[in-house]
Amino acid sequence: MGCKLDLPEAPQQFQDSGQCSRHRQGPEEEGLLQRHQCTPSGGCDFPDQEIVVLHNKHSILCRRDRFLDREACEEETAEVRILRSRLLLKGSQTEMYSLLKELFPICRSITGDGVRESLGIIGRRIPLRVTEVPSGTRCFDWTVPDEWNISSASITDSKGRKTVDFADNNLHVVNYSEPFSGTLEREELMPHLHSIPSQPDVIPYVTTYYKRRWGFCLRHKDLLKLKKGKYKVEIKSSLKPGSLTFADAVIPGRTKKEIVISSYLCHPSLANDSISGVVVATHLYKYLKARKDNYYSYRFIFVPETIGAIAYLKMHKEHFLKNVYAGLVLTCLGDSGPFNYKKTRQGDHSLDRICANVLKHSGHPYSLREFWLPGSDERQYSSPGFNIPVGSLMRSVYGEFKEYHTSDDDLNFVKEKHLEETLQMYKSVIDAVESDFHYINLNPFCELHLSKYGLGSNPFKQEDPNRYFRKILTLLNFSDGKHSLCEIADKLDVPVLELAEFAKTLEQKKLMRRS
Structure with a gap:
């Protein structure tokens, strides 16, 4: 049985199939955002997935199974676009962390x-x-060394208790340890053990790629607990041509x-x-x-x-x-x-x-x-x-x-x-x-009559006019084939990607070209 999500004052439902249908509603219902967290015990088709639905007069967005689907609409408000990008960003985050957990x-x-x-x-x-x-x-x-693989490793005390076990944490074994099996007194074992006294609660990471030896890593507080006596040591690893x-x-x-x-x-x-x-x-x-x-x-x-x-x-x-x-x-x-x-x-x-x-x-x-x-x-x-x-x-x-x-x-x-x-x-x-090119001003003699090209008034309406003219004139002046876009951006103390928008406009108007 799927999980249904009823939106207040709207007939839209989250169906068992996970499909989202187009719906238009009145302006009084704009901007309705509702979240529903499904639980494994709830019989939901999408356990542990947060379903996010934006109900707007132009769009409905549903997140299902880590992806976003949006029914195509004739228009989409800026608010919807912003929210959709944020939800997609969240999906990207989840996907990256999922890969991290799988590799770890x-x-x-x-x-x-x-x-x-x-x-x-x-x-x-x-x-x-x-x-x-x-x-x-x-x-x-x-020289490429022999190939190393490991299946298990442990240290067992005289009472049969495993004091160190590779199965608990793969850092417990010195990476590239050669195979070993034997019973040692504590004093014989100690030279093969590694810990960090200043960080008693952590297991260190130690390697021995190019020297044949074996060893274990453990928390220093656990090393201090090792009592005198015999310990059975076993490392089931292989080091052979591969x-x-x-x-x-x-x-x-x-x-x-x-x-x-x-x-x-x-x-x-x-x-x-x-x-x-x-x-x-x-x-x-x-x-x-x-x-x-x-x-x-x-x-x-x-x-x-x-x-x-x-x-x-x-x-x-x-x-x-x-x-x-x-x-x-x-x-x-x-x-x-x-x-x-x-x-x-x-x-x-x-x-x-x-x-x-x-x-x-x-x-x-x-x-x-x-x-x-x-x-x-x-x-x-x-x-x-x-x-x-x-x-x-x-x-x-x-x-x-x-x-x-x-x-x-x-x-x-x-x-x-x-x-x-x-x-x-x-x-x-x-x-x-990808934007850091060298440009050539195609009208290098004196400055351009900007209004002839529709550039006399700031096309970037949100920007201060003085700042706008400083950027466009500096960009044209230093577009001599010797200065990269980033070098010019640094002269202006602006982001290179911001200046790239200006360069694109001037290229389209055939006032500059890439050298």
């Missing part, structure tokens, strides 16, 4: 089935090309010049460091795929950090050297911290100016940081041989928040509203990149 429990590493499973989940949302690089493959100065797995997806643009969007997929259950970047990248792909007439091509890369990026660059060296214009590394995007932009190695690339401009006019707190090492995969893309301008737009910076590389970097630490804020910031950056 998987035990990933730089190789292995956890990476493949994660790429399979992403591949159900966007088309991916998956590549396997065999163990032993030389990639510049590195392959390293990565994936990519390319959206062609009008030019072969590419913007790289890179995220890493090797950390186990760490929500902000690693998974948040993958989630935002996945939804940024959807945005760019739907965006019409992209100038640049976009290459999305999902790799294990460091060795994965190195292997990818080895396989695509000539392509990167010839075609890649710039890039961004996505990580640490879901916490409540201020935005931080790590500049490219060049420090003054157009991408650096654009990110600074977008952040400055975003209304969010932010900081700009110079390129530093180490870091994430920007250090591979920006190594001297490639020298690709790659920046990283983050929230809190890796290594600077106390939850970093601990069990506190969990689903409670990352909030969907922060993921959405970050996605919107990246969308603004991409839109600005």
